[in-house]
Amino acid sequence: xxxxxSVGELAERLNSREVSSVELTRHFLARIDRFSPALNALxxxxxxxxxxxxxxxxxxxxRGERGPLLGIPLIHKDxxxxxxxxTSCGSRMLDNFIAPYDATVVTRLxxxxxxxxxxxNMDEFxxxxxxxxxxxxxxxxxxxxxxxxxxxSGGSAAxxxxxxxxxxxxTDTGGSIRQPAALTGTxxxxxxxxxxxxxxxxxxxxxxxxxxxxxxxVADAAPALQAMAGFDPRDSxxxxxxxxxxxxxxxxxxxxxxxxxxxxxxxxxEARNAALIHDALKVYQELGATTKEVSLPHLPxxxxxxxxxxxxxxxxxLSRFDGVRYGYRCENPHDLMDLYKxxxxxxxxxxxxxxxxxxxxxxxxxxxxxxxxxxxxxxxxIVDDFRAAFTQVDLLIGPTTPTPAFDIGAKIxxxxxxYLNDIYTIGANLAGLPGLSLPCGFVDGLPMxxxxxxxxxxxxxxxxxxxGYQLATDWxxxxxxxxx
Amino acid sequence: MADxxxxxxxxxxxxxxxxxxxxxxxxxAYGAPPNTQADLVDLAYPGVLPVLNGExxxxxxxxxxxxxxxxxxxxxxxxxxxxxxxxxxxYQISQYExxxxxxxxxxxxxxxxxxxxxxxxxxxxxxxxxxxxxxxLANASGIDLNRAGTPLLExxxxxxxRSAKEAVxxxxxxxxxxxxxxxxxxxxxxxSFRCDANVSVRPKGREKLGTxxxxxxxxxxxxxxxxxxxxxxxxxxxxxxxxSVVQETRLYDSDKHETRSMRSKEEANDYRYFPDPDLxxxxxxxxxxxxxxxxxxxxxxDKAARFAQGFALSHYDAGVLxxxxxxxxYFEATVADLGAEHxxxxxxxxxxxxxxxxxxxxxxxxxxxxxxxxxxALLLRIVDATISGKIAKEVFEAMWSExxxxxxxxxAQGLKQITDSGAIxxxxxxxxxxxxxxxAEYRSGKDKLFGFFIxxxxxxxxxxxxxxxxxxxxxxxxxS
Numbered sequence: 001x002x003x004x005x006s007v008g009e010l011a012e013r014l015n016s017r018e019v020s021s022v023e024l025t026r027h028f029l030a031r032i033d034r035f036s037p038a039l040n041a042l043x044x045x046x047x048x049x050x051x052x053x054x055x056x057x058x059x060x061x062x063r064g065e066r067g068p069l070l071g072i073p074l075i076h077k078d079x080x081x082x083x084x085x086x087t088s089c090g091s092r093m094l095d096n097f098i099a100p101y102d103a104t105v106v107t108r109l110x111x112x113x114x115x116x117x118x119x120x121n122m123d124e125f126x127x128x129x130x131x132x133x134x135x136x137x138x139x140x141x142x143x144x145x146x147x148x149x150x151x152x153s154g155g156s157a158a159x160x161x162x163x164x165x166x167x168x169x170x171t172d173t174g175g176s177i178r179q180p181a182a183l184t185g186t187x188x189x190x191x192x193x194x195x196x197x198x199x200x201x202x203x204x205x206x207x208x209x210x211x212x213x214x215x216x217x218v219a220d221a222a223p224a225l226q227a228m229a230g231f232d233p234r235d236s237x238x239x240x241x242x243x244x245x246x247x248x249x250x251x252x253x254x255x256x257x258x259x260x261x262x263x264x265x266x267x268x269x270e271a272r273n274a275a276l277i278h279d280a281l282k283v284y285q286e287l288g289a290t291t292k293e294v295s296l297p298h299l300p301x302x303x304x305x306x307x308x309x310x311x312x313x314x315x316x317x318l319s320r321f322d323g324v325r326y327g328y329r330c331e332n333p334h335d336l337m338d339l340y341k342x343x344x345x346x347x348x349x350x351x352x353x354x355x356x357x358x359x360x361x362x363x364x365x366x367x368x369x370x371x372x373x374x375x376x377x378x379x380x381x382i383v384d385d386f387r388a389a390f391t392q393v394d395l396l397i398g399p400t401t402p403t404p405a406f407d408i409g410a411k412i413x414x415x416x417x418x419y420l421n422d423i424y425t426i427g428a429n430l431a432g433l434p435g436l437s438l439p440c441g442f443v444d445g446l447p448m449x450x451x452x453x454x455x456x457x458x459x460x461x462x463x464x465x466x467x468g469y470q471l472a473t474d475w476x477x478x479x480x481x482x483x484x
Numbered sequence: 485m486a487d488x489x490x491x492x493x494x495x496x497x498x499x500x501x502x503x504x505x506x507x508x509x510x511x512x513a514y515g516a517p518p519n520t521q522a523d524l525v526d527l528a529y530p531g532v533l534p535v536l537n538g539e540x541x542x543x544x545x546x547x548x549x550x551x552x553x554x555x556x557x558x559x560x561x562x563x564x565x566x567x568x569x570x571x572x573x574x575y576q577i578s579q580y581e582x583x584x585x586x587x588x589x590x591x592x593x594x595x596x597x598x599x600x601x602x603x604x605x606x607x608x609x610x611x612x613x614x615x616x617x618x619x620x621l622a623n624a625s626g627i628d629l630n631r632a633g634t635p636l637l638e639x640x641x642x643x644x645x646r647s648a649k650e651a652v653x654x655x656x657x658x659x660x661x662x663x664x665x666x667x668x669x670x671x672x673x674x675x676s677f678r679c680d681a682n683v684s685v686r687p688k689g690r691e692k693l694g695t696x697x698x699x700x701x702x703x704x705x706x707x708x709x710x711x712x713x714x715x716x717x718x719x720x721x722x723x724x725x726x727x728s729v730v731q732e733t734r735l736y737d738s739d740k741h742e743t744r745s746m747r748s749k750e751e752a753n754d755y756r757y758f759p760d761p762d763l764x765x766x767x768x769x770x771x772x773x774x775x776x777x778x779x780x781x782x783x784x785x786d787k788a789a790r791f792a793q794g795f796a797l798s799h800y801d802a803g804v805l806x807x808x809x810x811x812x813x814y815f816e817a818t819v820a821d822l823g824a825e826h827x828x829x830x831x832x833x834x835x836x837x838x839x840x841x842x843x844x845x846x847x848x849x850x851x852x853x854x855x856x857x858x859x860x861a862l863l864l865r866i867v868d869a870t871i872s873g874k875i876a877k878e879v880f881e882a883m884w885s886e887x888x889x890x891x892x893x894x895x896a897q898g899l900k901q902i903t904d905s906g907a908i909x910x911x912x913x914x915x916x917x918x919x920x921x922x923x924a925e926y927r928s929g930k931d932k933l934f935g936f937f938i939x940x941x942x943x944x945x946x947x948x949x950x951x952x953x954x955x956x957x958x959x960x961x962x963x964s
Contacts, residue, residue, distance in 0.1 A: 081531045094530065101524060103531060200531040207761035235533050236763050313761055316563050319574020320528040324627070327530075340567055363565070363756035372758060 002027045003163040004484070007072060007220040010166060014061060014071040021061065021071030025054035025115050028073045032117060032164050035483065039140045041159040043078045044086050045118040053115040060113060068223035068247065070113030074167040077156050078119035079126055080106050080211070081200040089202045090122040090134040090152075093321050093328045093347035103200020104232045105169060105211050112227040117165055121155030124349045125318065126176055126204040128152050129421040132412045133351040140408070141184060142480040143446055147405035150180030150421075153214060157184040160214045162483045167215050167224050171201060173208045174306050175400075175425025178437035181214055182400035182449020185439040187466065187476055188214045189221050192456045193432030194239035196225075197232030203317040205310035206237075208429040217476050218438070218466035222246040225459065241457060249460035250467040255288030257465060260393030262453075264299045265424055273399055273448060276441040280450045281397065283472050284465075294392055296385035301378050302426040303419060308362050308375035309430070314352075315359025321347065354415065379430050386431045390455040395465055399424055400437040400449030428453045436462045439475035447475070487688040490716050491696075492651045492681060493643035494708075496658055497636050498668040499612070499676040500543045506611050506635035507534030507577060514674045518617065518628035526633045528572035533762050536561075540635040541766060543667035544584045544609050545776045547637060550665055550783055551604050553588030555773050559608075561763045565756040569627050570614035578638075580757045583608035584766060590661070591785060592653040593803060602654050603642030610636050631675075637667070643682065643693065648712035652705050655679060660784050664809050678703040683715045684729065694719070695729040699736050699743055711736035715743050787812050795819065795827035804835055810849045814838070817856035822863050829863055837880050853884045862890035870894065871901050872951050903950045905957060908941070911949065912961050915940045926962055937962065 002010070002024060013019040029047050036042050050073065057071035081087045081099035083106075088094045102110065110116070123133040131139040131154025139154040141147040142162040149158040153170030157180030160168045170177040172190035181188025189212045196211040203209060211228060215221040226247065231240040261281065266274055281291050323329040323343025330342035348356070362371035389396060401421060411418040428435040433453050440450035450469070454462045470476050505512055508525035525532045548555040562580035588604035612634040617626035639658060645651045659677055662668035670677045679702050684694035699715060702708045714736075719729050734743040782790070784806050791802035791812070805815045811834070818830045838859065842852060854862075862879060865871050871879060871894060882893040894900055902908055915937060916923055926933040937958055941949055 081529075087530070089530070097530065099531075100529070199533050202530040203762075205761075234535060236535055237533075237761075312758060316565050316575050316756070316758070319565060319567065320530070320572060322567060322569075322574060324569050325527055325572060336569065360756065363758055365754045365756075368756075368758075 003031060003166075004479070005166075006217060007068070007166050007215070007223060010072055011068050011070070015066050017061065021054035021057040021073075021115060022051060024071065025050050025073050025117070028117055028165055031162075035142075035162050035164060036159075038145060039142060039158050039162055040137050041121055041139055041155045041162065041164060042075065042118045043088055043090065043121050043134075043136050043155070046085055046116055047118075049085070050115050050117045053110075057113050057115060065113075067113050069109070069227055071115065072113070072167065073115045073117050073165050074109065074169065074224070075117050075120045075156060075159050075165040076106060076169045077122050077153050077171060079122060079171050079202050080169060081202070082106055082116065082119065085119065087119070087202070088135070089126070090124040090136060091348065091352070092135040095135065095328065097327050099200075101200060104197035104234065105201065105228050108227050108230075109169070109224070114167070114227075120153070120159055120168055123152035123154065123176075124352050125202065125314070126152040126171055126173055126209075127314070127351050127355055129175070129179060129418055130406070130408070130411065131155065131180070132408065133349055135349060138408050141405045142483050143185065143405065146407055147446065148183070148408050150183035150401075150405065152176040152180075153188075154180050156214045157181055157186055157188070160184065160186045160216060161480055163216075163479065166220060167213060169211060169224075169228075170214050171204075171209055171211050172425075172429065172435075173204050173210075173310060174429050175422040177212045177214060178400050178425050178435050178449065178451060179422060181437040182439075182451075183405040183447065185447030185475070185478060185480070186214050187217055187221055187439070187470075188212065188437045189218075189225055189459070189463070190428065190435045191225065191229065191459055192239075192434045193429075194237055195434070195457065195459065196228045197230075197235040197238045199232055199234040203313075205313040206317060207313060208306075208310060210429075217470055218436070218463050219247075219250060219470070222250060222463050222467075225463075229459070239457075244460040246460055246463050249464045252464045253288070254284065254465060254468040257284070257289040257395065258393040259284055259289050259291045260294035260389055260396045261291055262299070262396050262398040263293050263295045264297075265398030269399060269402065270443075272443050273402070276443070276448050277397065277399055277450060280440050280469065283469055284397075287468050287472060291397075292393065294389045294396065296382070296389055296427070298378065298381040298385050299427050302382060302430060303423055305375045305378045305382065305430060306422070306426045307358070307419060308371050309379060311355040311359030312363050312372050313359065315356045315363065318348075318352070318356055323347070351415070382427060383431045386427070386433060386453075394454070394461060395458075396453040398451050398453075400451040401425075404443045404446035404448055424451060432456065434459050434462055436466050438466050438469055439478070440473075441475055447478070488685045488720050489688045489690075490646055490648075491643045491684045491686060491693055492645040492648070492712060494641045494645070494651060494655060494679050494681055496639040496641075496655060496677070496679040498639060498658070498662045500540050500635040500637055500667055501669055502537055502539045502543070502635050504537060505633035506537050506540045506609065508633050510633065512634050514671075514676075516630055518626065519630060522614075522629035522632060526572065526629050528574075534577060534760075536763060536766065537635060540609055541584070541768070542776055543665070544607065544637050545768065545773060546665050546667055546780065547607055547639070547662065548585035548588060549773070549777050549780055550661055551585075551588030551590055553585045553604060553607070555768065556582060556584050556586065557768050557770070558582065559584040559766045561609075561760045561766070562757045563760045566753045568613070569625070570616050570629070570632065572614070572629060572632060576611060576613065577760055577763070578610035579608035582765075590654065590657055592650065592657050593799075594653070595649065597799070600644075600650065602644045605640045605642050607637055607639045610638055612636050643684075648709045648716070651681060651712055652709050655708055656705060657784070660807055664781055664784055666781075672703050675703060679708060681708060681712055681715075683712055683719070685716060685719045685723070695731050697729060697731070697743070698733045700733055700746065702736055707736055707738050710738075710741050711743055714741060718743065781809065791815075795824060795831070797827065797831055801831045801835065805831060808849065814849050814852065814856050818860045818863070821857055821860035822867070826863065826867055829866065830860070833859060833863060837877060841880075841884050853887065854880065858883060858889060865890055865894060869901060869903060869950050869952070871899055872947065875899050875901070875947055899948065901950045902945055902948045903953060905953060908945075908949050908954055908957050909961070911941050911944050912937075912954075912958055915944065916961060923962070934958070934962070
């Protein structure tokens with residue numbers, strides 16, 4: 001069936017005109033029709049536009065144009081602005097917001113010939129680890145509908161796992177690509193901070209946010225990342241450095257690769273999870289890699305550091321949602337203060353408000369030094385830890401999450417427990433490093449993720465290592481029952 | 485009653501003359517219909533990001549170098565967070581802990597001619613906010629975001645000024661400087677140049693500063709002077725009647741000439757400054773700074789010193805003529821044709837006739853209706869005694885209104901000076917003959933009547949008798 005083919009196989013069939021982009025698009029639209037209501041993976045379906053884009057791609061193909069993504073359908077996380085299409089960011093605040101422009105990520109993937117099927121559900125303003133904070137309701141995990149798919153890119157992950165699209169985009173501020181990828185048995189890439197433009201990606205925490213891809217394999221993700229990556233003059237934090245050929249990099253040998261086992265990630269890790277990581281290490285050893293244990297002593301401070309830095313930035317980033325120019329505005333405000341208070345009070349959900357309040361608090365006079373500045377200092381120490389580790393090894397390896405997918409509702413009322421879900425992913429965000437999550441086995445019938453973290457701009461190395469693992473294993477080929 | 489000392493510091497906001505905004509590509513031109521110069525970045529749409537305008541940085545560096553300040557090789561943009569409808573992002577991007585310019589100085593000349601050095605604490609880049617509009621809207625307020633994101637250089641002085649006059653002198657000097665540097669058009673009506681004044685008083689001799697009030701948004705030199713004078717009097721009266729000054733922000737009412745409380749320190753916002761993660765620190769290398777240094781024009785103080793020395797002008801004249809680059813250039817072009825030995829004559833004419841004609845017609849020096857070349861041609865006719873200074877003023881008026889050369893006017897109106905001694909003597913004889921009484925009085929010692937005879941002769945010649953010759957000949961005749 002078409003939905004089980006890889007992106008490379010699909011491109012081949014499109015290029016040979018064996019299948020048209022319109023046919024492919026119809027196929028995935030039909031799957032969305034069939035599965036999305038139960039999964040709640042999409043906020044907005046753009047079927048008409050998708051078919052028009054597919055027809056345009058077919059014309060290009062007919063003219064002899066070729067490309068690894070030309071005519072390939074995808075789903076964008078609803079955090080990316082899409083011209084003329086509602087861009088809600090999972091919030092009531094933007095339920096009525098039709099973006100007047102395309103995010104750079106959207107522009108680039110469009111230029112590569114992709115066909116947007118719709119906009120994926122997500123935690124409100126990307127704040128959450130379970131997709132339960134969405135104004136549009138929780139997303140269900142295709143592996144078990146009672147379980148969360150992870151978050152905040154939960155809709156993207158569920159859609160990729162359920163084969164509703166060969167590719168989905170996501171964003172990762174504290175693990176929002178890697179954690180849902182792990183929980184849904186998909187492959188998720190979070191690039192180096194600055195590798196992909198943030199222009200048009202609605203900001204949560206500007207110094208941590210980074211766009212990436214969710215797919216069923218590294219080989220599928222590589223061309224999408226290729227299209228997204230690169231300098232954008234509209235994002236001052238994007239980096240003007242050459243982008244390697246990611247697909248070509250996949251074929252490099254892994255022999256001699258030095259892999260560091262992150263000691264801190266195994267403290268208190270459940271034995272069954274640890275066993276999966278050790279199995280993966282054996283795979284790597286068989287492929288010719290060497291492994292050694294490395295320690296990042298400040299890594300355990302990641303979560304508290306993150307929960308100062310991210311809310312601080314979010315409290316400021318979300319100030320623009322004031323009911324004045326766009327988005328939700330309360331009924332009949334009686335004065336300016338009332339307009340602000342009720343528009344924001346009614347437009348934002350509980351988790352967003354919690355983070356705005358936390359962030360406002362840590363930036364306030366009298367608390368700034370004790371929280372914000374201290375967190376920045378700890379962040380620097382974590383960066384230094386990683387730098388030191390990468391003088392000894394090429395890549396770091398560990399679990400993506402402490403547990404497999406948990407029940408919907410199990411943690412939503414306990415923010416601290418929820419926050420600890422990101423304990424293994426946050427470090428890479430604080431240090432701006434690229435990270436990759438790969439399916440590496442099952443615990444209690446639910447997929448688990450293996451995480452690789454590399455030095456800045458080592459996406460090619462990460463993808464190569466991930467691809468090597470996927471050539472040697474078939475965890476990434478497993479489909480949730482009913483979605484095969 | 486105690487003797488009070490006034491302490492004033494100014495925060496001047498100079499709008500930088502960039503074509504586009506500091507963080508977006510929108511135009512900065514003044515007076516466009518509301519919200520036509522606001523793009524998605526200025527409107528703070530979800531997902532947009534600021535990109536720093538390099539031209540604004542270059543201009544700030546130029547200013548820093550001109551005031552002998554330290555230009556920071558690394559400066560940082562921060563967010564100043566507060567809610568207001570004219571501030572679309574809910575924060576203003578400004579520089580807080582690490583400004584681009586620090587520790588400069590500026591010299592001002594006091595009334596008694598003494599020179600005083602005013603410290604410039606810092607100058608930093610920031611974006612302006614939009615404007616709220618209330619006129620013509622029933623039950624609503626409008627927001628115009630054309631000005632949102634316009635680049636500003638906020639120039640903060642040390643509390644070094646001791647009177648309203650000093651504050652005005654400092655502000656005028658900065659005004660001159662930013663226009664010299666061509667980094668600000670200095671248009672105060674349009675708000676391109678405005679200031680906040682921090683004012684306090686303390687008993688003379690006391691080290692500790694008094695509690696200050698900040699008077700916001702003063703957009704004319706006169707308002708600065710009036711507002712400070714009012715505020716100083718208010719504070720002294722308050723203290724002397726047993727009260728105390730509270731730290732607060734005050735507004736100046738230019739109709740009533742008084743300041744009013746706007747908000748007190750207790751109500752002040754906690755701005756929650758933190759480095760803007762959307763912008764990288766501004767890193768400037770020495771080479772860039774040196775390149776900018778190479779583009780600095782001759783600065784006002786240097787020009788004034790050169791005028792005073794090179795043309796033997798008074799410090800006052802040199803100061804007036806160097807008050808703007810254009811005026812200085814006009815003066816220099818005039819002198820170039822006329823010769824440096826006549827610089828004082830040129831100075832008097834530029835500061836006198838030319839300036840008053842410009843004022844009368846409300847023109848800038850660039851639009852003067854008599855060019856420096858035309859003026860020097862006129863002055864040359866004074867020098868070569870073709871016409872007198874008095875006649876020259878008439879010629880100048882004709883040149884200004886009729887756009888003719890000096891020689892053409894002199895020719896057409898027959899204003900050429902009489903330099904023929906015989907002719908002048910003939911008139912003198914006739915005048916003496918007609919005024920025997922005055923002659924007798926003069927000869928008996930009433931020297932003042934000399935002027936009377938001069939007047940009579942010039943009346944008879946239509947003012948055309950060469951004054952020097954007339955003087956000499958008349959003296960001889962009267963005493964013979």
